[in-house]
Amino acid sequence: MIFINQVYQYINKEEKNRIRIIDIDEPIVYYVELHGDTAMPKRFALANLEAEIQGQVLLSIPDPYAKSYSDKDLTSKQIEKRDADWQVVNDYWEVNKHQLLEKKTRENIFIEIADKTNISKLKIKRIFTRFWQRGLNKNALLPDYMHSGGKGKERDLSNSKVGRPRKFNLADDGQQGINFTDEVKKQFAYVIKKYYRQKNQITLAETYDYLLREFYSDKYQENNEVKFNVWDASRVPTYNQFYYWFKKYEDPQLDIVMRKSSKEYDLKHRPILNNSTNETDGPGTRFQIDATIADIYLISSFDRTLIIGRPIVYAVIDVYSRLITGIYVGLEGPSWIGAMMALDNMMINKVEYCSQFGIPIEDGQWPARHLPEIIIADRGEFEGYSVENLINNLNIKIENTSAYRGDLKGIVERQFRTINGKVKRKTPGAIQKEFRERGDRDYRLDATLNLQEFTKVVIHLVLNHNEKIIDKYPLEKGMITSGLTATPINLWNWGIANKKGHLQTITNRSVFRLNVLPKGNARITRAGLKFKNLFYGSEKAMTEQWYVKNKNTSIEIVYDPRDMNQIYIPHVDGRNFDSCYLLSTSEQYKGDTLEEIQFYQEMLQELKAKQVSEQRENAINADVAIEEIVKLAMKEKKKVEQRHINKSEKLKNIRVNRQAEKTINREIEKFDLNPTVPSEKADVIDFGTKEKLNEKPAQTNNSRLFEKLRKKRDEEFERE
Known part of the structure; x- marks a missing residue:
C-alpha cells in the first residue's frame, strides 16, 4: 500500500x-x-x-x-x-x-x-x-538553526551540553536501532547485492557504511565537498542488526561466486563427498599428469658460475595406487614438449632410466612402464597437439580439466607440494620466502645444483614416495584381509593381481614417440615439401612423383621442434612413418631448433621490410629527378618551337641528324691514353681601341666541326 x-x-x-x-x-x-x-x-x-x-x-x-x-x-x-x-x-x-x-x-x-x-x-x-x-x-x-554555526568563532555556552553526543549511552535509556520491517530488509538486501557481492571484496562493515550513506543520512556540501550527515542512533539500524540479518539469510556459495569466482568456489570451497580412488577400478584406469615450477634455482651444467633459473617438473601418477609412473625434469614448459617428455618417460624401463643417472634400482622399486586407459590433464598442454593420435592409435582417452581446477588433479598436486617442501628443506638455492625482506640474503646466490643433479634428487624423492605409507587411503576389504600396507608399490602390485587389467605396453619406443610428437601440415611444391618455410625431400615423394601429381596439396606430418633436420610422414595405422630430410635450399638452418629458425626468419623479414622502405624512398626521389629533367627539357623545347618549324621539317633528315649527333658524341667519348694536356697561353686583350673590343672571337673547334658536318649533310642531300 x-x-x-x-x-x-x-x-x-x-x-x-x-x-x-x-x-x-x-x-x-x-x-x-x-x-x-x-x-x-x-x-x-x-x-x-x-x-x-x-x-x-x-x-x-x-x-x-x-x-x-x-x-x-x-x-x-x-x-x-x-x-x-x-x-x-x-x-x-x-x-x-x-x-x-x-x-x-x-x-x-x-x-x-x-x-x-x-x-x-x-x-x-x-x-x-x-x-x-x-x-x-x-x-x-x-x-x-541547528545546522548553523559560527565557524572559527568562540561560542557562548549555556547550561546545555554542546558538542557531539556520547558514542555510548551509559544510562541505557535510549533506543538503539530500529524495528525490523520488510522495507528495512529490502534495504539490507540491496546494499549486500550492490556493494558486498562484488569483485572488489569490501568488508561487511564497509557495506554497513554504504547502507547508512544510501538510506540513513543527509547529503550536504561543505567547502565544495560532498559530505553525509548520518541520522541519530535512534533512527538507524545498528551494525549488530545488520550483521544478524546477514548471517540469518547468508548464502555462502553465492557470496564466494560473486566476490571471487565460480572456479574459486569449485576449487577451494565446494563439498568433497567422493574419493578419486572410487573413480578407478585398478592400476592404469586413470593417470593424472601435471607440471610445476620447482622452488629452487639451478646453475649451468657447463659453467657453475651461471644461474639458469628454476626447472620444470612434470609428474604422471596412477590414481588408484598413487604410484608415480613417469617424470620429466627440465627447462621445457609448462608446454606440450614437457608433457611429451613425461609421457615418454612413463612407458620406459625405469631401471635403465635410473642407471643413466648412476642410481641403481631393482625392477620392483619402480615397476611402471605402461600406458593407461585415461589421462587426466590440464587443457593447456593437451588441448591441441597430437591428442587425436593418442586417442586413435594408442587407445588412450584424454580428460581435460576445467581452467583453474587443480583440485581435479588433487593427487598429483599434493605430491608436488610434498616434493617442493622437501626441496626447500634439503637443497641450497631453494626459495625460502615468497618476498625477501630488506637485508635478507638473496637465496638465488646459493644455487648449487645443476639440472642433472636436481634430476637425481627428484628420482630419490619419487622412489621414497613409492614406498611411503599413504594416510587415509580407503583400503578395500580384500586389502585388509590380505594384510596389505597402503604404499603405492603394494597397491600397484595388489591391483594388478586382483583388479581388471587396464595397463598397456608398447615395445617400440619410436612408435610411441611418433604419436606424441607435435603435428603440422606440409605443402607439396616443386621445390620440395614446404613446412615452416623450410624445404624437405622424401624418397617416397620422389618415387611416387608427388612433386608433379600432388603439387600444392597438403599432407600431415609430425616433427620435433628441438631438431628440425627431419620431419616424419606417419602412416595411417600410426605404427610406421617415412622420414623427410632437409634440402640444400634450407641447409643453413641445419641443427637449429624451431624457435631459432623462426627468429632468423623474422629477422630476415624485418631486414626485407627495411630494404623495401629504402627502395620506395629511392624510387620516389628518382621519379622527382626524372620529372625535373623532363620539365627543363620541355622549357628548352618551347624556346625552339617559337621558330614555327612545321612537322615535315622536323621529321626529315633523321638519319643525317643521327650521324651528326654520333660524330659529336664520338669526339666527346673518345679515349685519350695520354691525358696530360699542355698548358695554353693566356689570351691578351688589348683595351686600346674600341674596334678591337667589337671584333668577333675566333671560331672554336666545335664551330668548325658543325660547319664541316653541315657541308657534308648538304652534299648528301644534293646527291639524293
Whole structure:
C-alpha cells in the first residue's frame, strides 16, 4: 500500500533520488523531491509507482525529517518563525490544494497568496516546499538553526551540553536501532547485492557504511565537498542488526561466486563427498599428469658460475595406487614438449632410466612402464597437439580439466607440494620466502645444483614416495584381509593381481614417440615439401612423383621442434612413418631448433621490410629527378618551337641528324691514353681601341666541326 507522507528512494539514481508522497488522487499520485529549496509537486501514475515499488526500483526508507521537537527545547526565535510560516500554510493549503498540486494553476495561486500576505512569491514557494519536503506538519517549517554555526568563532555556552553526543549511552535509556520491517530488509538486501557481492571484496562493515550513506543520512556540501550527515542512533539500524540479518539469510556459495569466482568456489570451497580412488577400478584406469615450477634455482651444467633459473617438473601418477609412473625434469614448459617428455618417460624401463643417472634400482622399486586407459590433464598442454593420435592409435582417452581446477588433479598436486617442501628443506638455492625482506640474503646466490643433479634428487624423492605409507587411503576389504600396507608399490602390485587389467605396453619406443610428437601440415611444391618455410625431400615423394601429381596439396606430418633436420610422414595405422630430410635450399638452418629458425626468419623479414622502405624512398626521389629533367627539357623545347618549324621539317633528315649527333658524341667519348694536356697561353686583350673590343672571337673547334658536318649533310642531300 502507498500512503500519503511516505518517503521512497530510487536505488539506481545517484542524484535527486528521494521523494515524498504528498497526495493521492487515484489514478494519480503527487510527490515532491526531497532536494532543492523550491521543489514543486509532480504527478505520476499510481500504477507505475506501484510497479516500481514491486520491482524494487523504489524502496521505502525512514522519513529523514521524522524528528520529535518539544517547544520547550526551541528558542523563541524558532517558534516565532515557525508559527508565522505555518499561518500561511494553514490558511491556504487545504483551501487551494488542487490548484497548488497542478502545475498549470500553481503559479497564479502563489501570486495571489503573495499579494494577500505581503510576502514575496519566492518566499511563499520556499515555505510550501519546506512543508511538503519535511513531513506536512507544523514543525516541518522550523528554521535550520541547528545546522548553523559560527565557524572559527568562540561560542557562548549555556547550561546545555554542546558538542557531539556520547558514542555510548551509559544510562541505557535510549533506543538503539530500529524495528525490523520488510522495507528495512529490502534495504539490507540491496546494499549486500550492490556493494558486498562484488569483485572488489569490501568488508561487511564497509557495506554497513554504504547502507547508512544510501538510506540513513543527509547529503550536504561543505567547502565544495560532498559530505553525509548520518541520522541519530535512534533512527538507524545498528551494525549488530545488520550483521544478524546477514548471517540469518547468508548464502555462502553465492557470496564466494560473486566476490571471487565460480572456479574459486569449485576449487577451494565446494563439498568433497567422493574419493578419486572410487573413480578407478585398478592400476592404469586413470593417470593424472601435471607440471610445476620447482622452488629452487639451478646453475649451468657447463659453467657453475651461471644461474639458469628454476626447472620444470612434470609428474604422471596412477590414481588408484598413487604410484608415480613417469617424470620429466627440465627447462621445457609448462608446454606440450614437457608433457611429451613425461609421457615418454612413463612407458620406459625405469631401471635403465635410473642407471643413466648412476642410481641403481631393482625392477620392483619402480615397476611402471605402461600406458593407461585415461589421462587426466590440464587443457593447456593437451588441448591441441597430437591428442587425436593418442586417442586413435594408442587407445588412450584424454580428460581435460576445467581452467583453474587443480583440485581435479588433487593427487598429483599434493605430491608436488610434498616434493617442493622437501626441496626447500634439503637443497641450497631453494626459495625460502615468497618476498625477501630488506637485508635478507638473496637465496638465488646459493644455487648449487645443476639440472642433472636436481634430476637425481627428484628420482630419490619419487622412489621414497613409492614406498611411503599413504594416510587415509580407503583400503578395500580384500586389502585388509590380505594384510596389505597402503604404499603405492603394494597397491600397484595388489591391483594388478586382483583388479581388471587396464595397463598397456608398447615395445617400440619410436612408435610411441611418433604419436606424441607435435603435428603440422606440409605443402607439396616443386621445390620440395614446404613446412615452416623450410624445404624437405622424401624418397617416397620422389618415387611416387608427388612433386608433379600432388603439387600444392597438403599432407600431415609430425616433427620435433628441438631438431628440425627431419620431419616424419606417419602412416595411417600410426605404427610406421617415412622420414623427410632437409634440402640444400634450407641447409643453413641445419641443427637449429624451431624457435631459432623462426627468429632468423623474422629477422630476415624485418631486414626485407627495411630494404623495401629504402627502395620506395629511392624510387620516389628518382621519379622527382626524372620529372625535373623532363620539365627543363620541355622549357628548352618551347624556346625552339617559337621558330614555327612545321612537322615535315622536323621529321626529315633523321638519319643525317643521327650521324651528326654520333660524330659529336664520338669526339666527346673518345679515349685519350695520354691525358696530360699542355698548358695554353693566356689570351691578351688589348683595351686600346674600341674596334678591337667589337671584333668577333675566333671560331672554336666545335664551330668548325658543325660547319664541316653541315657541308657534308648538304652534299648528301644534293646527291639524293
